[in-house]
Amino acid sequence: MAVGFVKASSTAEIRKETGDHHRVDVSRLPPAEEVLRNRSVLIVGGTGVAGSNTAVALNKLGPHLHVVVGGRNRQKGDKVVATLGENSEFAQVDIGDVRSLKAAMKDVDLVINAAGPFDYMECNVLEAAIQSKTAYIDVSDSKRYAQRAKSYKNKAMAAVMAAVLVHNAQSESRGELESIRFNYYTCGSGGAGRGVLATSYFLLGDDAVTYHKGEKVKFSPYSSMLNIDFGEGIGKQDVFLLYVVLMNRFKSSRL
Missing domain, CATH: 3.40.50.720 (NAD(P)-binding Rossmann-like Domain)
Structure with missing residues (x-):
């Protein structure tokens, strides 16, 4: 379940106050x-x-x-x-x-x-x-x-150490950000080793944490299924709520 396994199937869905939906590739890199x-x-x-x-x-x-x-x-x-x-x-x-x-x-x-x-x-x-x-x-x-x-x-x-920063998805969208939903599907390399299995058990032992208007909201792990279209090559896949530490970075946002 490690985020590092995820390639082009990572998407962020952004909804603005206008009600429009945009799919943003949050993994874009320079050449x-x-x-x-x-x-x-x-x-x-x-x-x-x-x-x-x-x-x-x-x-x-x-x-x-x-x-x-x-x-x-x-x-x-x-x-x-x-x-x-x-x-x-x-x-x-x-x-x-x-x-x-x-x-x-x-x-x-x-x-x-x-x-x-x-x-x-x-x-x-x-x-x-x-x-x-x-x-x-x-x-x-x-x-x-x-x-x-x-x-x-x-x-x-x-130590003046180099830092790897999380990209701000809001910069990809015009207008005021209203909500962000992250969906990812592990494909290709996942589900094959002891590390993946152990990590999955750890995730299933923690509540899935989301944020609504800056307030923490907990759900049962592996709940609230959605069917998400990840595009060509992967297609529609079922995803479930699991705790991902990245969400802590958005706790002050109106999610």
């Missing part, structure tokens, strides 16, 4: 070649389902991007590297060992943490990224992990 050329990225948890699919996707987007697959198992890592080509390598890292993480981050521009499930995980990868002043992003939508990660804010600012 991949421009962003990724001569860059290097470390994927921690790169031998798992989320990490290996992230590596493959990045390799396709930017053939000039150097991909470092990080994990504990060299045999699994070598198999992933074999699918990526010569501009990739394996680095043996342990998420419990900050020293090994820092060593792997020495010459990379970005670290992607795909080593879930995140709910009860320490922030060692983030800690190592801050200490090495390496840009950091993860695929977690766990509220517990996000709260722990937020405690590192001052350390990150002191």
Whole structure:
């Protein structure tokens, strides 16, 4: 269920006071070649389902991007590297060992943490990224992990660490924003590993949190089914309410 699995199927539906509905692609990026050329990225948890699919996707987007697959198992890592080509390598890292993480981050521009499930995980990868002043992003939508990660804010600012910002969907719409509804459907890489299963159980144990006029409203997890059209290639799919930490960013909005 990790947000990092979601590709073009992510949509945000925006309703303005005029009553019009617009579908906005919230995952738009600059041209991949421009962003990724001569860059290097470390994927921690790169031998798992989320990490290996992230590596493959990045390799396709930017053939000039150097991909470092990080994990504990060299045999699994070598198999992933074999699918990526010569501009990739394996680095043996342990998420419990900050020293090994820092060593792997020495010459990379970005670290992607795909080593879930995140709910009860320490922030060692983030800690190592801050200490090495390496840009950091993860695929977690766990509220517990996000709260722990937020405690590192001052350390990150002191280290002048690069930040990955959430795009403001309101800038895509004219007029005053009245409501936002996020719908996502995990496709392609999801539902195949222990990490996905464990994360799904964690999500089913928490109330689904929404916001109405700035006030928190809780629903039972996996409730309020909607049938959403995700466009060509995916079509209409049933979606249900689950807690996604991203919604906390909109708690002051009229949702």
